[in-house]
Amino acid sequence: MTLPLDRLPPARASALAGAYAASVAGARRRGLALLVLLLALVALAGFAAEVRPLTLAENIRNFTAYIAQIVPPLTLSNLGGDLAAWYWGLPKWLALLGETLLMAYLGTLFGGLAAFALCFAAASNLVASRAVRFGTRRLLEICRTVPEVVFALIFVIAFGLGPMVGVLALAIHTAGALGKLFAEVVENIDMKPVEGLTATGASWVETVRFAVMPQVLSNFASYGLLRFEINVRGAGVMGFVGAGGIGQEFLVAIRNFYYSDVSAILLLIILTVIGIDLATERLRHHLLGREAAR
Amino acid sequence: MSRDALPRSAPQRSALRRAALADLAGLRARHPQVFSVPLRRRLLVAGVxxxxxxxxxxxxxxxxxxxxxxxxxxxxxxxFAVLMLPPSPEGQGLVFLKALAETLAIAFLGTLTAALLALPVAxxxxxxVMPNVFLRFTVKRGFxxxxxVDVLIWALIWINVVGLGPFAGALAIACSDFGAFGKLFSEAxxxxxxxxQEGVTAAGGSPLHRVRFGLLPGVLPVLASQVLYFFESNTRSATIIGIVGAGGIGQYLTELIRVLEMQQVAFLVLMILVTVAGxxxxxxxxxxAIIGAPA
Structure with a gap:
């Protein structure tokens, strides 16, 4: 397929190569400087994070050995029995997994409702008062910057152990994260319906209800589903601090070296997360597809 | 946009509103479809x-x-909220600063490692780039x-390999981000x-040339912006990784919350807020700067 191209005369070729080198010299210099800066930062960070490549190289066997250890002894001759032994705690684990999913659901729902209540106050096209917007935005920012596990740690002491704490922690974090996204959606709406309602003298609440909400609801639902998926992952580790879900069981298994339990629970978590992932993705495409078709 | 935001409603002043309300029955008769929502839709909404x-x-x-x-x-x-005031490090300021630096280092190294490893695999x-369906599918499911697997679980696994400390945290972040980057990068x-790419191929370039000169210059800015975004969110993740003993500020946060040293907790949280905002x-x-620059 190659076309017979004529080679350039050497003088012409070197002139072109020189011109090319001159034109990219600046970009190259900048790239080099950036690389040096990056390497310096890596060295600094490596020092601060106590990176020990030698330890890693020495112990990387441990990683593979660990993986090998948690793989359950399954034999073909006794597959049913081995599977039953591996998943000896299946009813208990499934119940905990269900609890985890319910935690994620409630956390997303409550957080989503709070975000819904707050997002209109943070949108610059609906609220003229700078103070209200500033206050709402800072509140949302605090809710989403403090990690949910930190909220859970504090709530466990205040409310006592249990899944309710996990739900509250997830809800607060979700409110912050979704509130920001919702507000951005609201700021990108078509303002013509809003102007129309304002012209008829509708109140602020009526304007939001009839001019804004029809435009944003499907986007809100899509972001909510995305957050649900993230929260399933988050709810899975809430048990690490005693806030319910399957995390507690997993932590016990990993700390006490119950190797086959570790792999069994880990596999359950992975399958659940991937399942939820696929399901919400389909639902989201459905929601957004309807929006696009309108 | 903010200047001409909605005026706080003026129902009394609007003549249009008064006219419309006076003629409500007429409006209903003339535009029935606006006033009645189809029953199926209503049932659907109520059901959901x-x-x-x-x-x-x-x-x-x-x-x-x-x-x-x-x-x-x-x-x-x-x-607790009362106990938190005023936030104060109570003499542990330097220790906290060191832990914060450790946290940032964990986030930085983890994100960078993940990005460098994820690019070729993506x-x-x-x-x-990859015509082989089977290989593509395997790699995607691997991601x-x-x-x-949550970053805290990765941290627990890596602690078994390299021991307690921030190194395990950096590896954990690298692992969990590797999956996320792989997905995002391959989509980009x-x-x-x-x-x-067609131009490079037409000029006689090999597939590698095509990727290097036809593909990468276009997508690198997008990828770089995603990496920066993840660095931000990883700073938040790195603050909690200490809860399972993988270094950073989370260690102190956990301990201080458990012993109810609320003033120091408030100080730490403020430090995290300021750092993340920065x-x-x-x-x-x-x-x-990256996205705006001509790629």
Whole structure:
């Protein structure tokens, strides 16, 4: 397929190569400087994070050995029995997994409702008062910057152990994260319906209800589903601090070296997360597809 | 936009509103479709709302929600809030700063490692680079599996390998981000413009030339902006990784919360807020510079 191209005369070729080198010299210099800066930062960070490549190289066997250890002894001759032994705690684990999913659901729902209540106050096209917007935005920012596990740690002491704490922690974090996204959606709406309602003298609440909400609801639902998926992952580790879900069981298994339990629970978590992932993705495409078709 | 935001309503002044309200019956008769929502749609909405609420109710019963516990808990939270004031390091300022630096280092190294490792693998998962369906599918599912494991779980696994400390944390972040980057990168690569690549191929370039000169210059800015975004969110993740003993500020946070040293807790939380806001600002500027620059 190659076309017979004529080679350039050497003088012409070197002139072109020189011109090319001159034109990219600046970009190259900048790239080099950036690389040096990056390497310096890596060295600094490596020092601060106590990176020990030698330890890693020495112990990387441990990683593979660990993986090998948690793989359950399954034999073909006794597959049913081995599977039953591996998943000896299946009813208990499934119940905990269900609890985890319910935690994620409630956390997303409550957080989503709070975000819904707050997002209109943070949108610059609906609220003229700078103070209200500033206050709402800072509140949302605090809710989403403090990690949910930190909220859970504090709530466990205040409310006592249990899944309710996990739900509250997830809800607060979700409110912050979704509130920001919702507000951005609201700021990108078509303002013509809003102007129309304002012209008829509708109140602020009526304007939001009839001019804004029809435009944003499907986007809100899509972001909510995305957050649900993230929260399933988050709810899975809430048990690490005693806030319910399957995390507690997993932590016990990993700390006490119950190797086959570790792999069994880990596999359950992975399958659940991937399942939820696929399901919400389909639902989201459905929601957004309807929006696009309108 | 903010200048001409909605005026706080003026119902009395609007003549249009008065006219419309006076002629409400006429309007109803002339535009029936605006006033009546089809029954099917109404049932659908009611069904969805009832389903969501019902599930929430079931969940609240299953998870032992109790109003009494919430009220006593809120009361105690109020006490904590009072105890938090004023936030103060109580002589541990330097220790906290060192832990914060460790946290940043964990986030930085983890993100960078993940990005460097994910780029070549993401090429294998992109439709326009890798024609082999089977390999592509395997790599993509591999990313999904890695992504499904939370960063705290990765930290627990790595602690078994390299021992307690921030190194395990950096490895954990690198692992969980590897999955996320792999997915995002391969999607960005699939969305890349085909024309430069066709140009390189037409000029006689090899497939490697095509990727290097036709593909990468176009997608690198997008990828860099995603990496910066993840660095931000990883700073947040790195603050909690200490809870399982993988270094950073989370260690102190856990301990201090457990012993109710609320003033120091408040100080730490403030430190985290300020740091994240700072990184937010810097990476936002960098992102705009990268995206805005002609690629």
């Amino acid at each position: 709302v009832a389903g969501l609420a019902g599930l929430a109710l079931v969940a609240m019963v299953r998870l032992d929600f109790s109003l009494l516990r919430i009220l006593t808990g809120l009361h105690r939270l109020g006490e 090429l294998l998962a992109a439709r326009n 999904d599996v890695i992504r499904a 690569i699939e969305a890349a413009d085909r024309r430069p 990184i937010d600002w810097v990476s936002g500027r960098l992102r705009r």
